[in-house]
Amino acid sequence: MGKIKPPVTSTNQLSFTGLPPIDVPFRYFISAPLFAIAVALMIFFIGDHLWISRWQSEMLAITHAFTLGFIASIMLGALFQLLPVTAGISIGKPRLVAGICHSLHTVGSVLLILGFLLNDHLLQRMAAVLLALGFTLYLSIFGYFLFKNKLKNNSSYTNYTLSTIKLALLALFITVCLGLLLQTRVIGLSLIVWDKDFTNLHATWGLNGWVALLIMAISFQVLPMFHVAPEFPLWVKRYLPRIVFATLIALFAAKFITTLYFLNDYLHYLLLTLNCVFIIYLLKTLHNRKRKITDSTVNYWRLGATNLIVCSLLFIIPEQMLPLVILQKLPILLAVLFIFGYVVSILQGMLLKILPFLVFTHLQQRCMVNFSAMQALPNMHDILIKRHGQIQFLLHTSTLIILLITVLFPQLYWLLASLLLAEFTWLSLLIIKAYMLYRQHNNKISQLL
Amino acid sequence: MSTIVEFMTSKHRECDDIFSEAESAVAKENWDEATIKWQAFTDELELHLQAEETILFPQFEQATGMTAGPTQVMRMEHEQMRALVNDLNKDLIDNNKISFLGNSETLMVLMQQHNMKEEMMLYPMTEQHLPNVTEVSNALRQHCHSS
Ligand SMILES: [Fe+2]
Ligand SMILES: [Fe+2]
Numbered sequence: 001m002g003k004i005k006p007p008v009t010s011t012n013q014l015s016f017t018g019l020p021p022i023d024v025p026f027r028y029f030i031s032a033p034l035f036a037i038a039v040a041l042m043i044f045f046i047g048d049h050l051w052i053s054r055w056q057s058e059m060l061a062i063t064h065a066f067t068l069g070f071i072a073s074i075m076l077g078a079l080f081q082l083l084p085v086t087a088g089i090s091i092g093k094p095r096l097v098a099g100i101c102h103s104l105h106t107v108g109s110v111l112l113i114l115g116f117l118l119n120d121h122l123l124q125r126m127a128a129v130l131l132a133l134g135f136t137l138y139l140s141i142f143g144y145f146l147f148k149n150k151l152k153n154n155s156s157y158t159n160y161t162l163s164t165i166k167l168a169l170l171a172l173f174i175t176v177c178l179g180l181l182l183q184t185r186v187i188g189l190s191l192i193v194w195d196k197d198f199t200n201l202h203a204t205w206g207l208n209g210w211v212a213l214l215i216m217a218i219s220f221q222v223l224p225m226f227h228v229a230p231e232f233p234l235w236v237k238r239y240l241p242r243i244v245f246a247t248l249i250a251l252f253a254a255k256f257i258t259t260l261y262f263l264n265d266y267l268h269y270l271l272l273t274l275n276c277v278f279i280i281y282l283l284k285t286l287h288n289r290k291r292k293i294t295d296s297t298v299n300y301w302r303l304g305a306t307n308l309i310v311c312s313l314l315f316i317i318p319e320q321m322l323p324l325v326i327l328q329k330l331p332i333l334l335a336v337l338f339i340f341g342y343v344v345s346i347l348q349g350m351l352l353k354i355l356p357f358l359v360f361t362h363l364q365q366r367c368m369v370n371f372s373a374m375q376a377l378p379n380m381h382d383i384l385i386k387r388h389g390q391i392q393f394l395l396h397t398s399t400l401i402i403l404l405i406t407v408l409f410p411q412l413y414w415l416l417a418s419l420l421l422a423e424f425t426w427l428s429l430l431i432i433k434a435y436m437l438y439r440q441h442n443n444k445i446s447q448l449l
Numbered sequence: 450m451s452t453i454v455e456f457m458t459s460k461h462r463e464c465d466d467i468f469s470e471a472e473s474a475v476a477k478e479n480w481d482e483a484t485i486k487w488q489a490f491t492d493e494l495e496l497h498l499q500a501e502e503t504i505l506f507p508q509f510e511q512a513t514g515m516t517a518g519p520t521q522v523m524r525m526e527h528e529q530m531r532a533l534v535n536d537l538n539k540d541l542i543d544n545n546k547i548s549f550l551g552n553s554e555t556l557m558v559l560m561q562q563h564n565m566k567e568e569m570m571l572y573p574m575t576e577q578h579l580p581n582v583t584e585v586s587n588a589l590r591q592h593c594h595s596s
Contacts, residue, residue, distance in 0.1 A: 088566070
């Protein structure tokens with residue numbers, strides 16, 4: 001087996017191998033499930049009084065552990081890889097950028113969660129500073145490279161994944177600003193009137209903006225790619241993300257212009273409807289996929305879609321038609337369906353594809369220099385064993401069901417805590433195992449060179 | 450007259466489609482159908498890879514002066530695909546479903562990220578730099594439909 005001459009890649013002209021080192025996304029992926037494990041412990045030790053209201057500081061600790069600690073970490077880490085793969089844009093000095101941003105994000109999130117949990121304003125203030133620094137750095141660096149690429153790239157090819165990622169990052173920026181404004185209250189600087197509407201704005205921009213838009217962006221790309229599904233209709237890719245974004249902006253108008261306040265509820269209906277339009281097209285695309293092989297990722301897509309639809313129905317049904325036991329817990333139920341049922345399901349489904357994809361692609365790129373090393377490479381199913389993915393899916397589904405029941409009957413909290421612990425410990429193991437496999441094969445390849 | 454980008458992209462999709470049919474047949478352990486579909490896929494893929502290696506890449510190299518860059522990477526990835534196709538041929542002969550599906554998922558990933566680089570960068574760049582787009586486009590068509 002002869003060695004093929006290594007390529008002299010001109011990465012400055014074409015970021016053909018512009019993948020960041022694999023530890024860049026993996027540092028985010030490894031730390032993310034630890035936050036969910038912390039949630040399991042909090043639920044266990046706080047006990048059943050946690051589930052009374054969404055506004056308790058303990059509930060704030062838990063939602064932020066999930067959204068900032070788990071969801072945002074996965075997404076921030078994945079973007080380092082997604083941009084080079086889907087748009088040919090790579091972030092300069094990725095190890096340094098990720099090292100600083102990830103540290104600020106993780107330490108900031110931990111302090112914020114502790115700050116909420118202990119009702120400690122000093123901790124909350126320190127957290128706000130670290131998170132603000134981390135997000136500002138992340139967003140300005142990503143913004144810079146996206147802008148630079150725009151100047152360079154004058155091809156007529158329109159990349160809707162890229163344009164939607166940009167909107168998602170913009171929504172993240174606004175989410176962070178709103179979060180920081182909310183935090184100014186703890187330093188006695190009441191820049192805004194602190195009320196539920198503002199908290200809702202922050203949550204809506206985060207969930208319907210940053211998170212939902214990023215899910216759209218990624219699915220536009222990965223469904224055709226991994227499942228040989230048809231493309232989404234052009235209008236969905238082109239207009240839907242923009243309409244979502246415009247609706248989010250309209251929420252500000254409803255908040256600040258008193259005469260428009262009546263629009264507030266309708267705008268929220270509209271946002272959920274738009275998400276449902278997306279998810280129905282997603283199900284249709286998935287149904288028409290050519291690659292009929294069913295894997296856990298496909299099941300996760302379906303589970304996520306079902307939860308989003310149930311969440312929207314629950315939101316739209318007139319309140320008098322709901323039984324009291326549900327009505328009392330409606331805000332928490334909606335949040336659970338959207339965050340844990342929709343977002344976390346989709347994220348786990350994507351992780352099951354992204355983990356082996358990353359490990360394989362990085363190893364494969366290394367084999368360019370030595371073709372014979374290729375034969376020793378693990379295949380996708382060696383990196384993430386299919387059955388292990390199925391176990392993850394089963395654990396997640398069980399946790400979700402028990403979570404919904406616990407919201408209504410809080411005395412089951414101990415079962416929920418145990419299932420959460422099992423689910424995210426298993427996810428941690430899958431992530432670490434994939435990473436170890438990479439290291440092991442990477443060393444093997446190095447020895448061959 | 451469709452351009453190089455459109456034509457070659459449509460060829461990628463065709464390959465994906467036949468590939469999926471072969472893979473589904475293996476998943477159902479319908480080995481006779483799998484063998485026919487797999488043969489059709491490998492023929493189509495080989496024609497496509499050759500069209501790039503013998504027609505498109507040399508034109509790109511000539512037009513841009515980049516001989517050691519992107520096309521070299523693409524050629525090596527072609528070799529990696531061929532190696533995986535070889536493994537898959539063996540799995541098919543052995544009727545080894547588990548190994549086939551692991552390797553086919555891997556080939557899929559390799560092909561998709563390769564195709565994306567071509568569709569997003571290499572093909573558009575070729576079109577931008579070539580003085581004779583129509584001529585090259587016709588040559589590619591002829592080659593891909595030669596069997
Ligand atoms: Fe190619
Ligand atoms: Fe190609």
